Amino acid sequence: MAKGFSAATLQPLTDTELDRLADFLDSDAAPEESMDLSMLHGFLTALLLYPKSPDADVWLPQVWGDDGERPRYASAAEQNEIEDLILRLYNQLADELAGEEAFEPMLYLDEELNLDISRPWCYGFTLGVGLVGDAWADALDDEDLAPLLSPIFDCADDEAREDMEGDEEDLARFEHEVAQLLPEAIPAIRFWWIDQIPPVAVQPRRSGRRH
Numbered sequence: 294m295a296k297g298f299s300a301a302t303l304q305p306l307t308d309t310e311l312d313r314l315a316d317f318l319d320s321d322a323a324p325e326e327s328m329d330l331s332m333l334h335g336f337l338t339a340l341l342l343y344p345k346s347p348d349a350d351v352w353l354p355q356v357w358g359d360d361g362e363r364p365r366y367a368s369a370a371e372q373n374e375i376e377d378l379i380l381r382l383y384n385q386l387a388d389e390l391a392g393e394e395a396f397e398p399m400l401y402l403d404e405e406l407n408l409d410i411s412r413p414w415c416y417g418f419t420l421g422v423g424l425v426g427d428a429w430a431d432a433l434d435d436e437d438l439a440p441l442l443s444p445i446f447d448c449a450d451d452e453a454r455e456d457m458e459g460d461e462e463d464l465a466r467f468e469h470e471v472a473q474l475l476p477e478a479i480p481a482i483r484f485w486w487i488d489q490i491p492p493v494a495v496q497p498r499r500s501g502r503r504h
Contacts, residue, residue: 305385306378314378318356322365326358331410332417333379334399337386339421342483343428344490349380352424396479400472408465409472415448431489438485441478444471 315330340346366372401410422429447453
């Protein structure tokens with residue numbers, strides 16, 4: 294357990310709490326450029342795969358976009374609630390990645406086609422990779438990781454998607470195939486990083502809790 298957090302802060306999110314967080318991220322109270330829940334999950338995954346995950350004071354503002362805009366909370370209590378939900382999702386994901394159960398990304402589903410929608414998750418993942426600068430350079434160049442990382446980045450990249458469309462590739466089917474890859478790819482990437490850098494027990498911290 295992380296020092297400085299109550300047991301409640303470290304509890305996994307219930308379905309109701311996940312719905313609450315998803316609704317807030319999609320609401321008018323959140324900046325237009327805010328991540329949605331799937332994007333946030335991909336973002337946090339990338340941060341946690343890197344053994345020296347940055348402090349929450351660095352990454353939490355990025356959830357709301359990179360233009361400096363912040364949510365319009367109804368109250369300080371709501372701000373505490375939403376930020377705690379995000380931090381708990383971070384801790385929950387950290388436990389899942391370190392555990393033995395299969396990794397499951399939070400993805401949307403195209404109900405008409407019955408295909409997973411991976412683009413938001415993959416885009417969030419690329420933002421998480423970008424947040425730590427050049428630290429991922431060796432991973433991106435590694436011949437064993439390239440087949441795992443390239444589909445994730447291609448799924449998020451507009452130019453790559455345009456090229457696939459030009460080749461008449463079915464993007465919806467491609468995103469579904471990426472979704473099938475992630476449960477295998479993410480643990481493999483994690484173990485690669487553990488071999489490179491000994492893991493550091495880093496948990497989100499606040500500069501000060503509001504009451």
